[in-house]
Amino acid sequence: MHPAKEETMLNLNEDTITQAVLSRHAWLTDQRLREIMTSLVQHLHAFAREVKLTEKEWFAGIDFLTETGQICSDQRQxxxxxxxxxxxxxxxxxxxxxxxxxxxxxxxxxxxxxxxxxxxxxxxxxxxxxxxxxxxxxxxxxxxxxxxxxxxxxxxxxxxxxxxxxxxxxxxxxxxxxxxxxxxxxxxxxxxxxxxxxxxxxxxxxxxxxxxxxxxxxxxxxxxxxxxxxxxxxxxxxxxxxxxxxxxxxxxxxxxxxxxxxxxxxxxxxxxxxxxxxxxxxxxxxxxxxxxxxxx
Known part of the structure; x- marks a missing residue:
């Protein structure tokens, strides 16, 4: 790997992380999956930047989604x-x-x-x-x-x-x-x-x-x-x-x-x-x- 490229991938910041994640999807042959995941990552990252999401808020969101999954059953979705x-x-x-x-x-x-x-x-x-x-x-x-x-x-x-x-x-x-x-x-x-x-x-x-x-x-x-x-x-x-x-x-x-x-x-x-x-x-x-x- 070229030293400059290695430096970029190892030292990601708020400005470079989005493109780094998208580059991991570049190999996908399923074009629809690639389209969906590219848009999902872009919008999630844009959301976090727009609201300046804090780590505390991020953890609260993870807890909310975890609890949402845990309460699901055959009788409740x-x-x-x-x-x-x-x-x-x-x-x-x-x-x-x-x-x-x-x-x-x-x-x-x-x-x-x-x-x-x-x-x-x-x-x-x-x-x-x-x-x-x-x-x-x-x-x-x-x-x-x-x-x-x-x-x-x-x-x-x-x-x-x-x-x-x-x-x-x-x-x-x-x-x-x-x-x-x-x-x-x-x-x-x-x-x-x-x-x-x-x-x-x-x-x-x-x-x-x-x-x-x-x-x-x-x-x-x-x-x-x-x-x-x-x-x-x-x-x-x-x-x-x-x-x-x-x-x-x-x-x-x-x-x-x-x-x-x-x-x-x-x-x-x-x-x-x-x-x-x-x-x-x-x-x-x-x-x-x-x-x-x-x-x-």
Whole structure:
């Protein structure tokens, strides 16, 4: 090695460290990885320079990320909460989900989806004992051209009236307020569940303490999650929100879109949409989804 070059690499300072790190990536043949790591290093170093990051603050950041990882489990993904509350989830989602006018907008996935939700026939009660006021949900799934999408796969999940998803309960013995259904031959769907209510994201961990320090609340407006898949169409991950919710303008995870806000009217006790008798007031939601065709 040339003596001058050796001197440069051994005696790095705040002005030369960034280029030294980037030079270690020069051999990468994976161009996408190289692009990502180069930008990551440049932005991290620029951030530290801009705020004049101290060693004490750096250690605090390391401790925060360590604790964030340690609290993660099969029932809780704190890093997704961190990404959500910093707006990164919405940013990435928006970049990847540009859709033509008329298609249902996507929004954040959230940390409480599960892959093995039970399958129900249309009209079933997917609440399966979850606490909450009865709610009857119906609508259609169509393509952008108006074509009904028969047998589209719909995954649905939500929190109960206490603000918890089933997987947040330590004594969970079966899934509640979540299920998988398929549209009928005309692209229609209908099922019974419970009324969606606003709830706080888990805020007893590092992300919650971060929000408190920032003077932010942890609340999400009432919503119902959907993941919809149909052959030849882009998968749609979205929510439907209640129009009267007080947190629509301050969603802790920045997930609300005006096109995803709907009326959830309340009805007096009596005959429900499925023909059964409801002895208490019930709610209804009617919402049509429009999927975007896959690019050929």
């Amino acid at each position: 704190e890093f997704i909460l961190l990404s959500d509350t910093l707006g990164l989830s919405t940013l990435v989602m928006a970049q990847q989900n540009h859709k033509p006018a008329g298609c249902t907008e996507a929004t954040v996935f959230g940390p409480f989806h599960v892959e093995d939700a039970p399958q129900y026939p249309l009209g079933a009660d997917i609440a399966n004992g979850a606490k909450g006021e009865p709610c009857f949900v119906s609508g259609s799934v169509r393509g952008r051209n108006g074509r009904p999408l028969a047998h589209a796969r719909m995954e649905v999940w939500q929190a109960d009236e206490n603000g918890f998803y089933d997987v947040q309960y330590a004594d969970l013995d079966q899934y509640r307020a979540r299920g998988t259904l398929f549209t009928d031959a005309e692209g229609r769907y209908h099922f019974r569940s419970i009324l969606a209510n606003p709830y706080p994201i888990p805020h007893d961990g590092p992300v919650g303490r971060m929000l408190e320090k920032l003077g932010r609340h942890p609340w999400r407006p009432a919503h119902l999650h959907f993941r919809i898949q149909a052959e030849g169409y882009e998968t749609l991950i979205t929510h439907v929100f209640r129009r009267d919710d007080v947190y629509l303008d301050s969603d802790a995870v920045f997930g609300v879109r005006s096109t995803l806000i709907a009326d959830w009217p309340c009805h007096p006790a009596g005959t429900a949409p499925d023909g059964t008798q409801c002895e208490q007031p019930f709610y209804t939601l009617d919402y049509d989804f429009v999927l975007n065709p896959l690019r050929k």
